[in-house]
Amino acid sequence: MPALRTLTFVTGNAKKLEEVCSILQGVVNVVSHTVDLTEIQGTAEEVAKDKCRRAAEALNGPCIVEDTGLIFNAMGHLPGPYIKWFMESLGHDGLNRMLVGFGDKSATATCTFALSNGPGTEPIIFEGRTLGEIVQARGPKVFGWDAVFQPQGHDQTYAEMPKELKNTLSHRSKALALLLQYLKDEDNMAH
Numbered sequence: 001m002p003a004l005r006t007l008t009f010v011t012g013n014a015k016k017l018e019e020v021c022s023i024l025q026g027v028v029n030v031v032s033h034t035v036d037l038t039e040i041q042g043t044a045e046e047v048a049k050d051k052c053r054r055a056a057e058a059l060n061g062p063c064i065v066e067d068t069g070l071i072f073n074a075m076g077h078l079p080g081p082y083i084k085w086f087m088e089s090l091g092h093d094g095l096n097r098m099l100v101g102f103g104d105k106s107a108t109a110t111c112t113f114a115l116s117n118g119p120g121t122e123p124i125i126f127e128g129r130t131l132g133e134i135v136q137a138r139g140p141k142v143f144g145w146d147a148v149f150q151p152q153g154h155d156q157t158y159a160e161m162p163k164e165l166k167n168t169l170s171h172r173s174k175a176l177a178l179l180l181q182y183l184k185d186e187d188n189m190a191h
């Protein structure tokens with residue numbers, strides 16, 4: 001059996017790393033680097049690409065990074081990539097209160113992976129999205145906004161559902177599926 005391909009995932013978030021490792025288990029060998037990367041303002045794609053360029057320079061080699069967003073559909077593209085700061089300032093209850101004036105409580109979780117082949121190369125983007133709604137917090141409050149996001153067609157929040165279930169339907173797993181397909185196609189072209 002050929003050795004698994006290794007990818008270096010640069011993130012400051014241990015929970016993201018946990019999910020990425022379990023989704024890629026047996027498929028890709030994940031090595032992690034904990035770097036708190038500077039994040040610019042812009043679209044998810046711009047933020048992820050910029051983060052990836054900085055990570056590739058810091059490591060002086062190939063790597064992947066991702067940027068996660070949560071879009072309140074009633075609010076256009078917001079908070080989107082800025083959800084981290086909204087979450088930190090407002091908490092779970094505050095996120096619900098942001099939507100009090102809106103009938104539409106639907107939200108889109110986005111995960112934008114960027115793959116760099118090394119410094120000076122243009123990162124490649126893979127985006128996964130999962131539609132759901134913002135609900136009162138239910139389940140453990142250990143990972144970001146998991147407790148207030150209930151994916152469409154399910155009666156549990158991300159926080160309540162078993163990890164294995166979240167990992168089959170999440171924004172992150174969909175983005176990783178695209179990344180894996182890309183690597184597979186690239187391998188096929190090389191042979």
Ligand SMILES: O=c1nc[nH]c2c1ncn2[C@H]1C[C@H](O)[C@@H](COP(=O)(O)OP(=O)(O)OP(=O)(O)O)O1
Pocket residue numbers: 010011012013016035036037039066067068069083084085087143144145146158172
């Ligand atoms: O599946 C998730 N379920 C719930 N919450 C989540 C998820 N994934 C990220 N999150 C939180 C973490 C942070 O508050 C924000 C994304 O910000 P984001 O900049 O992408 O993450 P981060 O700064 O923690 O780590 P990194 O070093 O990879 O940039 O949403």
Ligand SMILES: [Mg+2]
Pocket residue numbers: 039084
């Ligand atoms: Mg970040």
